[in-house]
Amino acid sequence: MNILVLNGSPRASGNTAAMVNAFSEGAQQSGHQVEVVNVCQKKIAGCLACEYCHTKGDGRCIQQDDMQQVYPLLQEAEMIVLASPIYYHSFTGQLQCAINRIYALDKPKKLKKAALIMSSGSNHVYCGAIYEYQNSFLNYLKLEDRIKLCGLSRACDIEMANQLSPEYIGFVFTPKSKRYIPPEKAAGLKELLNPGIKAVGVFVDESPETIAHLLNSGLVDIAQLHGREDESYIDQLRRLTDKPVIKAFRIKSADDMAAAEHCTADSVLLDSGAGTGTVFDWKLVQNITRLYFLAGGLSPDNVKNAVDVLHPFAVDVSSGIESGGVKDPVKMAAFVAAVRKEGKV
Ligand SMILES: Cc1cc2nc3c(=O)[nH]c(=O)nc-3n(C[C@H](O)[C@H](O)[C@H](O)COP(=O)(O)O)c2cc1C
Numbered sequence: 001m002n003i004l005v006l007n008g009s010p011r012a013s014g015n016t017a018a019m020v021n022a023f024s025e026g027a028q029q030s031g032h033q034v035e036v037v038n039v040c041q042k043k044i045a046g047c048l049a050c051e052y053c054h055t056k057g058d059g060r061c062i063q064q065d066d067m068q069q070v071y072p073l074l075q076e077a078e079m080i081v082l083a084s085p086i087y088y089h090s091f092t093g094q095l096q097c098a099i100n101r102i103y104a105l106d107k108p109k110k111l112k113k114a115a116l117i118m119s120s121g122s123n124h125v126y127c128g129a130i131y132e133y134q135n136s137f138l139n140y141l142k143l144e145d146r147i148k149l150c151g152l153s154r155a156c157d158i159e160m161a162n163q164l165s166p167e168y169i170g171f172v173f174t175p176k177s178k179r180y181i182p183p184e185k186a187a188g189l190k191e192l193l194n195p196g197i198k199a200v201g202v203f204v205d206e207s208p209e210t211i212a213h214l215l216n217s218g219l220v221d222i223a224q225l226h227g228r229e230d231e232s233y234i235d236q237l238r239r240l241t242d243k244p245v246i247k248a249f250r251i252k253s254a255d256d257m258a259a260a261e262h263c264t265a266d267s268v269l270l271d272s273g274a275g276t277g278t279v280f281d282w283k284l285v286q287n288i289t290r291l292y293f294l295a296g297g298l299s300p301d302n303v304k305n306a307v308d309v310l311h312p313f314a315v316d317v318s319s320g321i322e323s324g325g326v327k328d329p330v331k332m333a334a335f336v337a338a339v340r341k342e343g344k345v
Pocket of ligand 1: 009010011013014015016017084085086087088089090119120121122123125
């Protein structure tokens, strides 16, 4: 994949640069091409309000500055990464200029994915940048929302997932669940799974050693904690593995939201209950400032509305794509089509 990183930090060897370097090295080792543009070292002005793009031109920005060098890279990019320190509660002004000038371009045709890298002086200050990224940038680029199809248990479920290409699938490793599969069975299914799809292991109060073993052996790529795991538990798990951790929260009140907001897991999943198929009060989510997986009662019928209203990082579904207790290929396809807004401009 052709990846373009726009780094908005003025410091060539600061915190953002360190993360950009780590990202670039990892991506290159995985066979991707990475181009990093340090926008602070370029002459990129904000919009001059000449309105040429509106009134006289062909919808393109005509300002002659270093953004001219970035436009061709954008047209070739399949993934764009915005990297920035938080300055005054949002991206640096230089990156903000570059983002605004991207809006003066036809949408890059090859772009499929985007990501965000941020550093800051204090905690929990990302809301301005995340809002801009999610509600403006991703919307403008019409990039797809991420999908997790959870509770897959049969080879035919995996075959269908391979056809639909969600970003994540889930294996449930808690014996009390009707969707439980033992790790040996999951290992066989993982072999059938397209390598581009990440496998998430769902655990309830499992021992950190067991989870770390399944992560480090490559049987699953991400752990999702669905029990009463607290911060010290997450800490313990982090000492055993560097693989990502998602912590699930049942959202019934503002206090639950506060706990999710401050959790140190890599991501959080906001749910109504353990696979009960009901929706929680989405109003509670409206002020969240971190990226999250939305779960609980999603189905092919309501997921488009959920994505349009809440703009979650990803949507997670299990019972909503089942008939008679097993995954239904027609519902799986309808769910993915609803999120991807197929057929819509
Ligand atoms: C001009 C300026 C404004 C900043 N504003 C904020 C801010 O609003 N909130 C915050 O948490 N950190 C703020 N910081 C701190 C930076 O986000 C933090 O030091 C960051 O890690 C720097 O990234 P760098 O090493 O790539 O330069 C600011 C730093 C500078 C120089």
